[in-house]
Amino acid sequence: MDRLREMEVFVAIVDGGSFTSASDKLGMSAPAVSRALTSLEARLGAQLLARTTRSVRPTEAGMSYLDACRKVLDAVTDAEADVAACQDNPVGTLTISAPVLFGQRFIAPLIDAYAQRYPDVSINAVYVDRTTRLLEEGVDVAIRIGHLGDSSIYAIPLGFVRRRTYVAPAYLAAHGEPVHPRELADHHCVSLTGVTNPLEWTFYENGSRLSVRVQPRMIVNLAPAAVMAAVDRVGITQLFSYQAAPEVLNGTLLPVLTAFEPESTPVNLLHVERRGASGKIRAFVEFVxxxxxxxxxxxxHMETAMAVNETSGSLRSVK
Known part of the structure; x- marks a missing residue:
């Protein structure tokens, strides 16, 4: 039996004045109560209770230990109450990281709504187009686009994005449309680091990976810059599908080479506590x-991802 349980038994005997009273209060059999006290006294090497046929009372050592037990048990009760309160009313500072454009379009509105719902949580939102290291940088939750490695951080699958090739209609009118990825060698290209290798773009042909060398006129590290360059007819660019969604909708960019699109790229929510044990983290994970x-x-492919995740039995750990 653990030490806290033995302390509870001892205090219950003293408070109730008998082993039977302690047994009823704790839902234990009388022999189990007796064994718990015997174990406690043996471990401490001291007699805690003076027992007669008519009464049970603490010894001098028992009185001293009784006070210590009450303090320990009260502290545990208070700590558990505080944790329970935090679960229902999250408090503290929550640091969230997300890619710049994805964060602006999809995460920022959710963070704003979360802040309204949980006014006792202060939020530090970090939008960067690089991989943040949660433990080292003090990040509680991160949105990660890309395939994941192994670590002690946990991932919740959110979905997938496609990596697609885009071009402005005016560029097509001036230079023609490539019908095969290898024809990109004859076109101006804009490479976005983080989505593509600046000098080698990835496609798929007949189920096999196809790497194509390009000669970019421009290399940028932020998606909005690549989008603007493509819209301004600087060249053809390869982006994640969400990055060009508004421009595709308004007709300023068109997808090309769609028959050769690479495999989907996973989007995950990462956090450092497996079941969101911290109230602020659990609430945010459930909220978004x-x-x-x-x-x-x-x-x-979200249904496929969920099926794989359920088959694996738990959240997959990642870095």
Whole structure:
């Protein structure tokens, strides 16, 4: 029996004045109560109770230990109450990281709504187009686009995005449309680091990976810059599907080479506590997960991802 349980038994005997009273209060059999006290006294090497046929009372050592037990048990009760309160009313500072454009379009509105719902949580939102290291940088939750490695951080699948090739209609009118990825060697290209290798773009042909060398006129590290360059007819660019969604909708960019699109890229929510044990983390994870899973830009192959995750039995750990 653990030490806290033995302390509870001892205090219950003293408070109730008998082993029977302690047994009823704790839902234990009388022999189990007796064994717990015997174990406690043996471990301490001291007699805690003076027992007669008519009464049970603490010894001098028992009185001293009784006070210590009450303090310990009260502290545990208070700590558990505090944790329970935090679960229902999250408090503290929550640090969230997300890619710049994805964060602006999809995460920032959810963070704003979360802040309204949980006014006792202060939020530090970091939008960067690089991989943040949660433990080292003190990040509680991160949105990660890309395949994941192994670590002690946990991932919740949100969906997938496609990596697609885009061009402005005016560029097509001036230079013609490539019908095969290898024809990109004859076109101006804009490479976005983080989505593509600046000098080698990835496609798929007949189920096999196809790497194509390009000669970019421009290399940028932010998606909005690549989008603007493509819209301004600087060249053809390769982006994640959500990054060009507004421009595709308004007709300023068109997808090309769609028959050769690479495999989908997973989007995950990462956090450092497996079941969101911290109230602020658990609340945020629950708040955003289902909303993001319903996002039309992330829905592709989502059912497959969920099935794989359920088969694996738990959240997959990642770095």
């Amino acid at each position: 997960t289902e909303t993001l899973r319903r996002n039309v830009h992330l829905q592709q």
